[in-house]
Amino acid sequence: MSPRTITDPGTAPRHTGPAITAECLRKRYGETQAVDGVSLEVERGEFYGILGPNGAGKTTTMELLEGLRRPDEGHARLLGTASWPRDPALLRRIGVQLQASAFFERLTAREQIRTFAALYGISEARADEMLETVGLTEKAGTREDKLSGGQAQRLSLACALVHDPELVFLDEPTTGLDPQARRNLWDLLRSSNAAGRTVVLTTHSMDEAETLCDRVAVMDHGRVLRVGPPRAMAEEAGVDSLEDLFLQLTGREYRE
Numbered sequence: 001m002s003p004r005t006i007t008d009p010g011t012a013p014r015h016t017g018p019a020i021t022a023e024c025l026r027k028r029y030g031e032t033q034a035v036d037g038v039s040l041e042v043e044r045g046e047f048y049g050i051l052g053p054n055g056a057g058k059t060t061t062m063e064l065l066e067g068l069r070r071p072d073e074g075h076a077r078l079l080g081t082a083s084w085p086r087d088p089a090l091l092r093r094i095g096v097q098l099q100a101s102a103f104f105e106r107l108t109a110r111e112q113i114r115t116f117a118a119l120y121g122i123s124e125a126r127a128d129e130m131l132e133t134v135g136l137t138e139k140a141g142t143r144e145d146k147l148s149g150g151q152a153q154r155l156s157l158a159c160a161l162v163h164d165p166e167l168v169f170l171d172e173p174t175t176g177l178d179p180q181a182r183r184n185l186w187d188l189l190r191s192s193n194a195a196g197r198t199v200v201l202t203t204h205s206m207d208e209a210e211t212l213c214d215r216v217a218v219m220d221h222g223r224v225l226r227v228g229p230p231r232a233m234a235e236e237a238g239v240d241s242l243e244d245l246f247l248q249l250t251g252r253e254y255r256e
Protein backbone atom coordinates (compact mmCIF):
# COMPACT_ATOMS: atom_id res chain seq x y z
CA MET A 1 0.00 0.00 0.00
CA SER A 2 1.22 3.45 -0.76
CA PRO A 3 1.49 5.70 2.30
CA ARG A 4 -0.69 8.29 0.58
CA THR A 5 -2.99 9.94 3.08
CA ILE A 6 -6.67 9.19 2.63
CA THR A 7 -8.00 12.39 4.11
CA ASP A 8 -6.11 15.13 2.33
CA PRO A 9 -7.84 15.91 -0.99
CA GLY A 10 -4.72 17.77 -2.08
CA THR A 11 -2.89 14.47 -2.42
CA ALA A 12 -5.77 12.48 -3.87
CA PRO A 13 -4.97 11.11 -7.30
CA ARG A 14 -6.33 13.42 -10.01
CA HIS A 15 -8.86 11.68 -12.11
CA THR A 16 -9.61 12.96 -15.57
CA GLY A 17 -12.37 10.54 -16.67
CA PRO A 18 -16.10 11.02 -16.17
CA ALA A 19 -17.34 12.45 -12.85
CA ILE A 20 -19.81 9.56 -12.50
CA THR A 21 -20.30 6.21 -14.12
CA ALA A 22 -23.07 3.84 -13.12
CA GLU A 23 -23.60 0.38 -14.52
CA CYS A 24 -26.86 -1.45 -14.20
CA LEU A 25 -27.80 -0.30 -10.69
CA ARG A 26 -30.71 -2.11 -9.08
CA LYS A 27 -32.44 -1.64 -5.75
CA ARG A 28 -35.59 -3.31 -4.46
CA TYR A 29 -37.61 -2.46 -1.34
CA GLY A 30 -39.86 -5.46 -0.62
CA GLU A 31 -42.20 -5.70 -3.61
CA THR A 32 -41.05 -2.39 -5.13
CA GLN A 33 -38.28 -2.42 -7.69
CA ALA A 34 -37.27 1.20 -7.00
CA VAL A 35 -34.27 1.20 -9.37
CA ASP A 36 -34.29 -1.26 -12.22
CA GLY A 37 -31.03 -1.35 -14.14
CA VAL A 38 -29.83 2.26 -14.27
CA SER A 39 -26.68 2.98 -16.26
CA LEU A 40 -25.44 6.50 -16.83
CA GLU A 41 -22.35 8.63 -17.24
CA VAL A 42 -21.89 12.22 -16.10
CA GLU A 43 -19.02 14.27 -17.50
CA ARG A 44 -16.85 16.49 -15.38
CA GLY A 45 -18.24 19.98 -15.14
CA GLU A 46 -21.64 18.90 -16.39
CA PHE A 47 -24.96 20.08 -14.97
CA TYR A 48 -26.93 16.84 -15.02
CA GLY A 49 -30.57 16.32 -14.13
CA ILE A 50 -32.50 13.23 -13.16
CA LEU A 51 -36.10 13.99 -14.08
CA GLY A 52 -39.17 11.92 -13.38
CA PRO A 53 -42.58 11.83 -11.70
CA ASN A 54 -43.11 10.89 -8.04
CA GLY A 55 -41.88 7.40 -7.30
CA ALA A 56 -39.77 7.15 -10.49
CA GLY A 57 -36.73 6.15 -8.45
CA LYS A 58 -34.78 9.43 -8.61
CA THR A 59 -33.89 9.67 -4.93
CA THR A 60 -32.92 6.02 -4.67
CA THR A 61 -30.73 6.37 -7.77
CA MET A 62 -28.99 9.37 -6.22
CA GLU A 63 -28.46 7.53 -2.95
CA LEU A 64 -26.91 4.61 -4.82
CA LEU A 65 -24.63 6.98 -6.73
CA GLU A 66 -23.64 8.80 -3.54
CA GLY A 67 -22.85 5.54 -1.77
CA LEU A 68 -25.52 6.22 0.87
CA ARG A 69 -27.24 2.96 -0.06
CA ARG A 70 -25.83 -0.34 -1.16
CA PRO A 71 -27.08 -1.48 -4.58
CA ASP A 72 -28.55 -4.99 -4.87
CA GLU A 73 -26.73 -5.17 -8.18
CA GLY A 74 -24.51 -2.93 -10.28
CA HIS A 75 -21.72 -0.47 -9.56
CA ALA A 76 -21.19 3.26 -9.42
CA ARG A 77 -17.92 5.18 -9.56
CA LEU A 78 -17.49 8.80 -8.54
CA LEU A 79 -14.36 10.64 -9.66
CA GLY A 80 -12.83 7.28 -10.52
CA THR A 81 -13.52 5.64 -7.13
CA ALA A 82 -16.20 3.06 -6.31
CA SER A 83 -18.98 4.72 -4.30
CA TRP A 84 -19.64 1.50 -2.41
CA PRO A 85 -18.19 0.53 0.01
CA ARG A 86 -17.90 4.12 1.20
CA ASP A 87 -14.48 5.70 1.13
CA PRO A 88 -13.84 8.65 3.49
CA ALA A 89 -11.38 10.19 1.03
CA LEU A 90 -14.10 10.22 -1.62
CA LEU A 91 -16.74 11.64 0.73
CA ARG A 92 -14.42 14.60 1.28
CA ARG A 93 -14.58 15.38 -2.44
CA ILE A 94 -18.35 15.28 -2.86
CA GLY A 95 -21.14 17.43 -1.44
CA VAL A 96 -24.62 16.18 -0.67
CA GLN A 97 -27.36 18.70 -0.06
CA LEU A 98 -29.36 17.52 2.88
CA GLN A 99 -32.99 18.35 3.38
CA ALA A 100 -33.55 21.28 5.70
CA SER A 101 -34.91 18.82 8.25
CA ALA A 102 -31.39 17.40 8.58
CA PHE A 103 -30.05 20.55 10.27
CA PHE A 104 -28.76 20.40 13.80
CA GLU A 105 -31.68 21.41 15.97
CA ARG A 106 -31.92 24.89 17.43
CA LEU A 107 -28.64 26.16 15.99
CA THR A 108 -28.48 29.48 14.15
CA ALA A 109 -27.57 29.65 10.45
CA ARG A 110 -23.99 30.64 11.32
CA GLU A 111 -23.67 27.86 13.90
CA GLN A 112 -25.02 25.29 11.41
CA ILE A 113 -22.53 26.09 8.70
CA ARG A 114 -19.62 26.47 11.10
CA THR A 115 -20.45 23.04 12.52
CA PHE A 116 -20.46 21.49 9.02
CA ALA A 117 -17.22 23.30 8.24
CA ALA A 118 -15.61 22.00 11.43
CA LEU A 119 -16.44 18.42 10.42
CA TYR A 120 -14.24 18.93 7.37
CA GLY A 121 -11.55 20.94 9.14
CA ILE A 122 -12.64 24.10 7.29
CA SER A 123 -12.16 27.50 8.97
CA GLU A 124 -14.97 29.60 10.43
CA ALA A 125 -13.94 32.41 8.10
CA ARG A 126 -14.60 30.22 5.08
CA ALA A 127 -17.94 29.12 6.60
CA ASP A 128 -18.96 32.76 7.04
CA GLU A 129 -17.90 33.46 3.44
CA MET A 130 -20.22 30.72 2.21
CA LEU A 131 -23.05 32.22 4.22
CA GLU A 132 -22.35 35.50 2.40
CA THR A 133 -22.25 33.73 -1.00
CA VAL A 134 -25.76 32.37 -0.49
CA GLY A 135 -26.99 35.76 0.78
CA LEU A 136 -27.61 34.75 4.38
CA THR A 137 -25.23 37.02 6.28
CA GLU A 138 -28.17 39.03 7.59
CA LYS A 139 -29.78 35.83 8.86
CA ALA A 140 -26.59 34.49 10.45
CA GLY A 141 -28.02 34.81 13.96
CA THR A 142 -31.41 33.28 13.07
CA ARG A 143 -32.28 29.80 14.28
CA GLU A 144 -32.81 27.19 11.56
CA ASP A 145 -36.50 26.70 12.40
CA LYS A 146 -37.11 30.44 11.93
CA LEU A 147 -35.73 30.57 8.37
CA SER A 148 -38.07 30.72 5.36
CA GLY A 149 -38.16 27.75 2.96
CA GLY A 150 -35.88 29.51 0.48
CA GLN A 151 -33.43 30.58 3.19
CA ALA A 152 -33.30 27.04 4.60
CA GLN A 153 -32.61 25.64 1.10
CA ARG A 154 -29.82 28.18 0.58
CA LEU A 155 -28.34 27.27 3.95
CA SER A 156 -28.39 23.57 3.12
CA LEU A 157 -26.69 24.33 -0.21
CA ALA A 158 -24.04 26.37 1.61
CA CYS A 159 -23.45 23.45 3.99
CA ALA A 160 -23.04 21.08 1.01
CA LEU A 161 -20.51 23.41 -0.64
CA VAL A 162 -18.51 24.61 2.36
CA HIS A 163 -15.67 22.11 1.81
CA ASP A 164 -15.47 23.03 -1.90
CA PRO A 165 -16.43 19.63 -3.31
CA GLU A 166 -15.73 18.72 -6.94
CA LEU A 167 -19.10 17.06 -7.33
CA VAL A 168 -22.37 18.04 -5.68
CA PHE A 169 -25.67 16.15 -5.42
CA LEU A 170 -28.97 17.95 -4.85
CA ASP A 171 -32.26 16.15 -4.25
CA GLU A 172 -35.16 18.31 -5.42
CA PRO A 173 -33.49 21.51 -4.22
CA THR A 174 -36.31 23.88 -5.17
CA THR A 175 -39.38 21.92 -4.14
CA GLY A 176 -41.79 24.08 -2.19
CA LEU A 177 -40.11 27.39 -3.01
CA ASP A 178 -41.94 30.41 -4.39
CA PRO A 179 -40.93 31.55 -7.92
CA GLN A 180 -38.52 34.25 -6.72
CA ALA A 181 -36.76 32.02 -4.19
CA ARG A 182 -36.55 29.34 -6.85
CA ARG A 183 -34.86 31.71 -9.30
CA ASN A 184 -32.41 32.83 -6.63
CA LEU A 185 -31.47 29.23 -5.97
CA TRP A 186 -31.13 28.54 -9.71
CA ASP A 187 -28.63 31.43 -9.93
CA LEU A 188 -26.61 29.94 -7.09
CA LEU A 189 -26.61 26.50 -8.70
CA ARG A 190 -25.54 27.97 -12.04
CA SER A 191 -22.65 29.88 -10.53
CA SER A 192 -21.59 26.85 -8.55
CA ASN A 193 -21.48 24.88 -11.82
CA ALA A 194 -19.78 27.74 -13.68
CA ALA A 195 -17.03 27.59 -11.05
CA GLY A 196 -16.15 24.17 -12.49
CA ARG A 197 -18.14 21.91 -10.22
CA THR A 198 -20.13 18.95 -11.51
CA VAL A 199 -23.75 19.29 -10.37
CA VAL A 200 -26.31 16.48 -10.31
CA LEU A 201 -29.86 17.20 -9.26
CA THR A 202 -33.14 15.35 -9.15
CA THR A 203 -36.27 17.20 -10.07
CA HIS A 204 -39.85 16.50 -11.02
CA SER A 205 -39.99 19.91 -12.71
CA MET A 206 -39.64 19.87 -16.51
CA ASP A 207 -39.14 23.60 -16.39
CA GLU A 208 -36.21 23.29 -14.00
CA ALA A 209 -34.61 20.51 -16.04
CA GLU A 210 -34.92 22.53 -19.25
CA THR A 211 -33.60 25.72 -17.70
CA LEU A 212 -30.61 24.38 -15.81
CA CYS A 213 -29.37 21.10 -17.18
CA ASP A 214 -26.84 20.36 -19.90
CA ARG A 215 -28.25 16.85 -20.05
CA VAL A 216 -31.23 15.17 -18.48
CA ALA A 217 -31.97 11.51 -17.74
CA VAL A 218 -35.72 10.94 -17.97
CA MET A 219 -36.74 8.26 -15.47
CA ASP A 220 -39.91 6.29 -14.93
CA HIS A 221 -40.58 3.09 -12.96
CA GLY A 222 -36.92 2.74 -11.91
CA ARG A 223 -35.53 2.99 -15.43
CA VAL A 224 -33.80 5.62 -17.51
CA LEU A 225 -35.89 6.05 -20.65
CA ARG A 226 -33.79 8.62 -22.47
CA VAL A 227 -30.72 10.81 -21.84
CA GLY A 228 -29.70 13.97 -23.63
CA PRO A 229 -29.73 17.77 -23.76
CA PRO A 230 -33.37 18.68 -23.04
CA ARG A 231 -34.14 20.64 -26.21
CA ALA A 232 -32.21 18.43 -28.60
CA MET A 233 -33.78 15.33 -27.09
CA ALA A 234 -37.29 16.69 -27.69
CA GLU A 235 -36.40 17.86 -31.22
CA GLU A 236 -34.93 14.50 -32.14
CA ALA A 237 -38.14 12.85 -31.04
CA GLY A 238 -40.10 15.32 -33.19
CA VAL A 239 -41.92 16.91 -30.22
CA ASP A 240 -41.98 20.41 -28.75
CA SER A 241 -41.17 19.82 -25.11
CA LEU A 242 -39.99 17.34 -22.50
CA GLU A 243 -43.61 16.97 -21.49
CA ASP A 244 -44.53 15.70 -24.95
CA LEU A 245 -41.44 13.51 -24.99
CA PHE A 246 -42.55 11.89 -21.72
CA LEU A 247 -45.98 11.23 -23.21
CA GLN A 248 -44.37 9.70 -26.29
CA LEU A 249 -42.07 7.48 -24.20
CA THR A 250 -44.61 6.30 -21.63
CA GLY A 251 -48.07 6.82 -23.13
CA ARG A 252 -48.92 8.81 -19.99
CA GLU A 253 -49.33 12.51 -19.29
CA TYR A 254 -46.60 13.93 -17.07
CA ARG A 255 -47.92 15.24 -13.75
CA GLU A 256 -45.59 17.39 -11.67
Ligand SMILES: Nc1ncnc2c1ncn2[C@@H]1O[C@H](COP(=O)(O)OP(=O)(O)OP(=O)(O)O)[C@@H](O)[C@H]1O
Pocket residue numbers: 029030032033034052053054055056057058059060061204
Ligand atom coordinates in the same frame (compact mmCIF):
# COMPACT_ATOMS: atom_id res chain seq x y z
N1 LIG B 1 -36.96 3.18 2.21
C1 LIG B 1 -37.93 2.71 1.40
N2 LIG B 1 -38.66 1.62 1.73
C2 LIG B 1 -39.61 1.14 0.90
N3 LIG B 1 -39.92 1.67 -0.30
C3 LIG B 1 -39.24 2.76 -0.68
C4 LIG B 1 -38.21 3.35 0.14
N4 LIG B 1 -37.71 4.41 -0.52
C5 LIG B 1 -38.40 4.50 -1.67
N5 LIG B 1 -39.30 3.51 -1.78
C6 LIG B 1 -40.20 3.28 -2.94
O1 LIG B 1 -39.37 3.14 -4.10
C7 LIG B 1 -39.93 3.84 -5.20
C8 LIG B 1 -38.96 4.89 -5.70
O2 LIG B 1 -38.85 5.91 -4.70
P1 LIG B 1 -37.87 7.16 -4.84
O3 LIG B 1 -38.02 7.97 -3.60
O4 LIG B 1 -36.52 6.71 -5.22
O5 LIG B 1 -38.55 7.91 -6.07
P2 LIG B 1 -38.50 9.44 -6.47
O6 LIG B 1 -38.50 9.46 -7.96
O7 LIG B 1 -37.39 10.12 -5.77
O8 LIG B 1 -39.89 9.96 -5.94
P3 LIG B 1 -40.27 11.41 -5.30
O9 LIG B 1 -40.20 12.39 -6.43
O10 LIG B 1 -41.68 11.16 -4.84
O11 LIG B 1 -39.30 11.65 -4.20
C9 LIG B 1 -41.27 4.39 -4.72
O12 LIG B 1 -42.28 3.48 -5.09
C10 LIG B 1 -41.10 4.46 -3.22
O13 LIG B 1 -42.36 4.33 -2.59
